[in-house]
Amino acid sequence: MRQPDFKYPTVSLQQQSALVDSWVSAALSLSGSAGLVTLSYNEALNMALSDLSDIFDSQGFKQLQKAKEAENQLLIAPLERLNEVIRGLNNLGKALSHR
C-alpha cells in the first residue's frame, strides 16, 4: 500500500517549535505595552487564526508598525547622542593620561 499523500507534509517535531514560536511571537507583537495593538497576551491567544493573518496583512497594521519604528527612533536618538558624549569623554581621558 502506498503511503498516505497529503496536501501539506505532516508537522515534524522540529517544525512544531517553529510553529509555536511563530504564533507566540505574533501574539506578543499584538499584546502588552510593547505591542502594536493594546491587547493582553491572553486576549491575543483567543484571537482566531484568520484574524492574525488579516491583521498582519492589513495596511493599518503596516502603518502602525512604521509609526512604532519612528517612535522608537525618537527614543533612541538622545541615547545615541549620550553614547557619543561618553565616547568623547573616554577619548579625552585617554589623551590626558598619555601626557
Place this chain on the structure above:
Amino acid sequence: MLLIPQVQLPHANFDMRELTIGDAIGLVKLNPSAHEHTTSQFLSCVLSGINSRELTVQERYLLVAQYISATCVGESDFPIGDSAKYSDYLRMNHSLSLEPIALGFDEDWQLSPLFGWQAEALEDVCHSWQDWIFGCMAAQLATLDEFKKEDYPTVNTPIAFYKDWLKERITIFKAYPERDFAELYHAFLIGLEQLNFYFELGFDNEGLVCLHKEGHGVAPARFQVSDCLTATAISFS
C-alpha cells in the same frame, strides 16, 4: 474570524468555530502521529457542547475535512496530493447508522460503527496495519449476547480497562482456527463496506485512512489536524 458553514447531516447539525492562536499552539505540541487523540482535542476546540469521543470515526473525519475545506485558501474542494481532490474521497451515499448491523453469520455476530473513544484506545494498542485490523475486529465485532451484557464497554469505560479488554479480545481472535478466522474476517470486511458512510476506510501502520473512490491504486488520504494549522503557519513564514 472565518464563519464555518454548518455541517448538516441527516441525524445532526454540527456548528464549528475557527481555531484560536492558543488552540493552535496547544494542538501543534501534541504527538503528530497520535491522529485520533489529536482529532479529539481539535474537535473539542471547534465544537461546543459535543463530546467528539462519542462520534463515529466517519463523522470525526468528515468534520476535520469540512474544517479544512472551509479554512483552506482556494477552492473548498481542496487538493490532496498531486492530482486528487477532497471530493475524490468523499461519499455521501447513505445516512449514517449508529446501530450495529447483523453479519448474518454464526453466533449472531454484529458489527457496530467505530467510535472516537474506541479509535483512541486502538491507537495506543496497535502498531501496524495488521494490529489495526485485529483491533477493529475486537472493538467492532460482538455477538448479540455480548452486546446485551451489562459490562460490555461503552464510552464511559475507563480507558486503561478498555485497552486491556481489547488486548485480551485481540489475543482470542488471533488464536482462532485459520478457517474460522478467514470466514469471520470476510464477513467483517463485507460489514465494514456497509458502515462506510462518508469515507471508505482502510488501514495503514498509523491507523485508519480514507481510500480514493478509484480504489487501491490511488494513494489513501488522512485528514489531519496539522492540515488545519500549517496553512496559516506557512503564510507567516
